Amino acid sequence: MTVPPAEHATATPGPIPPPGCPAHTATGPGGATRLYGPAASTDPMGLYEELRAAHGPVAPVLLDGDVRAWLVLGYLENRDVASRPTQFSRDPRVWHGWTSGEIDPETSPLVPMIGWRPDCVCADGEEHQRLRGAVTAGLGQFDHRGLRRLITRFSHQLIDGFCEDGEVELVSRFTEHLPMLVLIHLLGMTDEDSPELVRAARDLFKATETSLASNAYVLESLRKLVVAKAARPGHDIASALLAHPAGLTEEEVQHHLRLVLLAGYETTANLMSNVLRMVVTDPRFRGSLAGGQMTVPEAVEQVLWDEPPLMVCPGRWANGDTTLGGQEIKAGDMLLLGLAAGNVDKTIRPDAETPVHHNRAHLSFSAGTHECPGQDIGRIIADTGIDILLTRLPDIDLSVPEESLSWRSSTWARHLTALPVSFGPRAPQGFDSLAPLPAPPARSEAVPAPRPVPASDTAGRTGPRPSWWARATRFLRGR
Numbered sequence: 001m002t003v004p005p006a007e008h009a010t011a012t013p014g015p016i017p018p019p020g021c022p023a024h025t026a027t028g029p030g031g032a033t034r035l036y037g038p039a040a041s042t043d044p045m046g047l048y049e050e051l052r053a054a055h056g057p058v059a060p061v062l063l064d065g066d067v068r069a070w071l072v073l074g075y076l077e078n079r080d081v082a083s084r085p086t087q088f089s090r091d092p093r094v095w096h097g098w099t100s101g102e103i104d105p106e107t108s109p110l111v112p113m114i115g116w117r118p119d120c121v122c123a124d125g126e127e128h129q130r131l132r133g134a135v136t137a138g139l140g141q142f143d144h145r146g147l148r149r150l151i152t153r154f155s156h157q158l159i160d161g162f163c164e165d166g167e168v169e170l171v172s173r174f175t176e177h178l179p180m181l182v183l184i185h186l187l188g189m190t191d192e193d194s195p196e197l198v199r200a201a202r203d204l205f206k207a208t209e210t211s212l213a214s215n216a217y218v219l220e221s222l223r224k225l226v227v228a229k230a231a232r233p234g235h236d237i238a239s240a241l242l243a244h245p246a247g248l249t250e251e252e253v254q255h256h257l258r259l260v261l262l263a264g265y266e267t268t269a270n271l272m273s274n275v276l277r278m279v280v281t282d283p284r285f286r287g288s289l290a291g292g293q294m295t296v297p298e299a300v301e302q303v304l305w306d307e308p309p310l311m312v313c314p315g316r317w318a319n320g321d322t323t324l325g326g327q328e329i330k331a332g333d334m335l336l337l338g339l340a341a342g343n344v345d346k347t348i349r350p351d352a353e354t355p356v357h358h359n360r361a362h363l364s365f366s367a368g369t370h371e372c373p374g375q376d377i378g379r380i381i382a383d384t385g386i387d388i389l390l391t392r393l394p395d396i397d398l399s400v401p402e403e404s405l406s407w408r409s410s411t412w413a414r415h416l417t418a419l420p421v422s423f424g425p426r427a428p429q430g431f432d433s434l435a436p437l438p439a440p441p442a443r444s445e446a447v448p449a450p451r452p453v454p455a456s457d458t459a460g461r462t463g464p465r466p467s468w469w470a471r472a473t474r475f476l477r478g479r
Helices: 038-041 044-055 076-084 125-140 143-158 170-174 176-185 189-207 210-233 237-243 250-281 283-290 296-306 339-345 375-392 468-476
Strands: 058-063 067-072 165-170 312-318 322-324 327-329 334-338 407-409 413-417 421-424
Touching: 038 044, 038 407, 044 170, 044 339, 058 143, 058 339, 067 339, 076 322, 076 334, 076 339, 125 143, 125 237, 125 250, 143 170, 143 176, 165 170, 170 250, 170 375, 176 237, 176 375, 189 210, 189 250, 189 375, 210 237, 210 250, 237 250, 237 468, 250 283, 250 296, 250 413, 312 327, 312 339, 327 407, 334 339, 339 413, 413 468
Parallel strands: 067 334
Antiparallel strands: 058 067, 165 421, 312 334, 322 327, 407 413
């Protein structure tokens, strides 16, 4: 894939990182810290704090191949960059690295993450509005209640596949599987596409030597889908994009389907794994859920604050010289949004141990005009899938020592590799034999106003909220 340089791109070198990173971190040219390799993989959050202590809210870092960039660590600085598209462009062709020889666009594993594509993520201004409007309409066509029914069906089918065994590895059998099943259904693909797409999607985010090939596989799969839907439209995202008044080309539709698939799958699978890990390893977290002090959606939101599924978001590019967080940013410099680091910035969250159940001001879905348009669907998948699993298997327990859990890390994200649990064996509920799933129902034209909640339901309520534990008890008793 060749990335054409923008006409206004400069040939000046990237930021010259000052020395000062802690001695035990992996440093490269100019003393900048590498965001890849063993040091970054072992304890990324610790690395971010070391960078913050050494450089403040914006730090010089190196990506794979010692490609230079700025990592934005501060919460307010992250929001500033995300909210000023005229100063910090989303179009990677602004980057001077394409013309300075800092990267080989034909071989670098960074290209699938930072290369230009004809999608709304790589566009600004009116072009961004045109493309994002089509994506928002494609995602918004599904009724949320219908989505929950679809996710419920898939969740029960997956759980039926292992509930009699009394043990299961949840990452491969549930948290990675469920989001992909839902997303390929919404996109208009078939279940047979799921296994290979899971592998390719994971490989893309690892930035390995096979990332380019995985990216090509995903694009080719989606090209075939676009051709099929152009001939026979259905009620799915692919068909909606093709028919949208914005007039997307087939190539633009293909790349937006890639965006929805990769972003939706990666973040939702990681989010579900992180929440379930907390359930089986943290007694206080589990106790709050079981006792009704915290609902599943609130648990999901807490994990979005503490352990974002995407830790670093690529990227922004400076349209001109500016100052950010005390650092001199030059035109054409690359900036990375440090979502995980920003969420624990002490300037807005002095005590990271204090729960943040009811606050959605975190950075986990980015911010500004490029804030994730599919976050509601991701939340619905996570909330519904986790709730059903805990209702049907309320006694799940970690079956290995907690210290033996391992992660696979890249510059962008940290993935739990396995979560083995045990539970009392149970008979399946018979969801394997259900008829083929219909398309999710469309959102109705007239949406009824929400029913007001009586004051007696909220004011003066002193007891705990209904918990998944109570619902599980009723479920197991056949009520």
